[in-house]
Amino acid sequence: MSSAYQVLARKYRPQQFAEVVGQPHIVRTLGNAIARQRIAHAYLFVGPRGTGKTTLARIFAKALNCAKAKAPTAEPCGACDNCAEIAAGSSLDVLEIDGASNNGVEQVRELRETVRYAPGKARFKIIYIDEVHMLSVPAFNALLKTLEEPPPHVKFLFATTDPQKIPLTILSRCQRFDLRRIPSDLIVKHLRGIAKAEKVEVSDDALLAIARGANGGMRDAQSALDQLIAFCGNKIEERDVLTIFGLAPREQVKNLARSLLDARRAEAIATIASLAEEGRDLARLLDELLDRFRALLILLTGASPSELTEEELADLREEAARLQRGRALRILEILSAAQNQMRHALSKRIHLEIALLTAIETQNEIALEEVIARLRGAVPPSSRSAHAAPATPSSDPPVAALREAASGASEPAIAAPLPExxxxxxxxxxxxxxxxxxxxxxxxxxxxxxxxxxxxxxxxxxxxxxxxxxxxxxxxxxxxxxxxxxxxxxxxxxxxxxADDPDLPVGGGSGASKKAASSETQPEAKETFDHDPHIRKALDLFKGEVVKVKRPAAK
Ligand SMILES: [Zn+2]
Missing domain, CATH: 3.30.300.180 (DnaA, N-terminal domain)
Incomplete structure (x- = not known):
């Protein structure tokens, strides 16, 4: 490693809006604002760590102060004194403050003194406060005074990972931008470019594993690549990455998901056992399973999950074909409950095992939508018109009852399984x-x-x-x-x-013997019902029984 070694995140930090990865909505809006010279006094960048908040703020500062242009420009030259100093962090007109360590009211008062004076040689005096949510309440109050009447030559740029902790009075005076986690495929693409420039050979699987491990943060991905180069030299394989992150191989995550879907319990438990023995991070494994089922659910709603590679998408489509939305939701519920429990658990393995086995049991819960679909299939084509026009009174009790059951009417004729x-x-x-x-x-x-x-x-x-x-x-x-x-x-x-009350099986209030106008129990009607093939099929599907026969009210 040469003495001039620079960490990759710094060396490859984007210097232009066009180079910023994964935040096109922000780049476009900021670019437009600058082009139309409609620049606010204060901006707030919100987003997870390592997604580009500071990078955007620095480029924005250059855009505001570039000396090459006569006015703020969306394409700062990068070469003038102002641009160079901002990139190096040495511009006297751009103050970068770490909110975590300068969070007192004294620091903010000093800041207010500073902003009273015009900028030295740049167009604006720019105050950038990172992790601004760490400011104390008195510090926020002092800051608010400046934000309420900002001097025209001052621009405030704030960044935070935790906007909830910022007072509304401050939030309401900022133009807010929300940065998103950077999709894996974009991280892979960016890292591939860096690897090429650094003359390091990194396999595609390894790049994808780094992106997975970084969880949408470009800085983390670049730091990981730094570490990997330090440990492994110029050739990096997937297993190197998995070891550093404690990640399970992608193939194993897929196997586990499929064991779950196909109810292969022993296989699921064996996979967890071997991953635990290899020292993989089981909480992380659960996160990945959750991500996978979340993506499956998105696929099942007809949308396309955005953060996946083509290969991953093809895998998921195959799984989605075997899964109903209702079950996907149940599995997600179970896994995310386990995620909460695991956070504080000493033995994560048992929670993961229980969650997987519980999720496997969802196979036996018949999803309502599936039942309805099957019921619809059970209705002969000749009576489909009754479905299409439910307002038409039907004199055919089985079809009417089926329709009532399928539409989830408040008083279904078919009861769910009951205790004996x-x-x-x-x-x-x-x-x-x-x-x-x-x-x-x-x-x-x-x-x-x-x-x-x-x-x-x-x-x-x-x-x-x-x-x-x-x-x-x-x-x-x-x-x-x-x-x-x-x-x-x-x-x-x-x-x-x-016991000899004549209208017993009719529902009603306590002890009351009032008779519902439209309901009537007829033993012979129940008999007819019990033998109707459609009803039999419906009872089978619901594992129900006929409790009561109710004729539709006369028109
Ligand atoms: Zn410039």
Missing amino acids: MTALWTELREAAGRSVPMLKSALAQARPLSLSGDTLVVGFDRTMEFEKDLADTPKNRETLVARLREITRRPFNLRIVF
């Missing part, structure tokens, strides 16, 4: 008896009559009116419903009725 009624009643009786011993013998006189989507109906014989009234006092009802909900973990209701 008799067992539930026994458990409820015992639990309620423990809470209110007096209820025990009263409830022993009742029997469960029906269990529908959200209501358990229990009945007493007419001769047990006293027991029924006892069970149905407001306080006892409350106890019963509370126990019922604890047992089922569902928002269940309880109806207490006389």
Whole structure:
């Protein structure tokens, strides 16, 4: 290494807006503002570390102060005194301040003194405060005074990774630019250029691995390349990069994702075991799995994830073909919950294993959209018109019921799997008896009559009116419903009725015997339902049962 060695990030720092990588929206807007001479007093660059905030600020400073042009220019010459001094960080008219170490009110007061004087030889006095969110509250207040009445020769440029910590009074006086993480393919392209200029041989897999490890930060990517050159010399392979970052090989991440999708549990566990033994960073591995499923979800919505190479995209398309959106969402939920738990966990491996096995189980959860799609497929073509025009009353009960189920009507005719009624009643009786011993013998006189989507109906014989009234006092009802909900973990209701009540299976309020106008239970109709092939298929799909038959209201 020669004594003139310069870190790559500095050596290859973009000097023109056109060279800035991955922030085209900002470059365009700033360029336009300069071209039209509509330059604000204060700018705020927000973005993750190493995405180009300081680089943009320096180029902007040159654009404002370049001596070659008569006015601010979007293409500073880079050669005049002002440009050269700004690039070297030695311009007396451009003050670069680290907000983290100069965060007191005293420093800001000094700053206010400085800005009162006109610039020495440049057009503007430019104050650049990096990590501006680190300023103390009094410092912000002092800064605000200057921002409220800025001298015309002063421009403020702020940068932050954490805009939430900046007071609104400051934010509202800045023009804000949000830098995004730089897509992997752009980082790869940029690094390839550097490697070529440095005469270092870096394989494409290695470049991609560096980009993955840098997670959208160009500076981190360049530092990694620096380190790799120092460790490995002039030839860099993927495994070198993976070792430095503790990353799992991309192939292994893919294998793990596919084990998950295809429910190959043993294989998933074995992959985690071998990666853990190799000392790979398991939290990082989970991050990568999350990124992968996030990209899959984006693909499934019909959009195209932007930060991927063609090869990665082809892989993902193959996986997307085997995945429904509902399941992708569930997997993402499970993995991101695990991500939170892993952050503070001593043993990350167990959390990763649990998350993967749980995510594999989503295979058995039938996604609603899939059920609906299958249901639609179950409806014969002749009745499709009924789907297209749902307002038309149909006299065909099976089709009407199917439509109701498929459209998620509030009172579906087909119930989701329910706890077994008799067992539930026994458990409820015992639990309620423990809470209110007096209820025990009263409830022993009742029997469960029906269990529908959200209501358990229990009945007493007419001769047990006293027991029924006892069970149905407001306080006892409350106890019963509370126990019922604890047992089922569902928002269940309880109806207490006389067992010979004529309109029992109709839903309704507690103990009320009002009859819903449009609903009617007909044993023969239920019979017809049970044997209808479409209904059978629907019941099969939902693993449901027919609880009630409801005819559509007459027109
Ligand atoms: Zn210049």
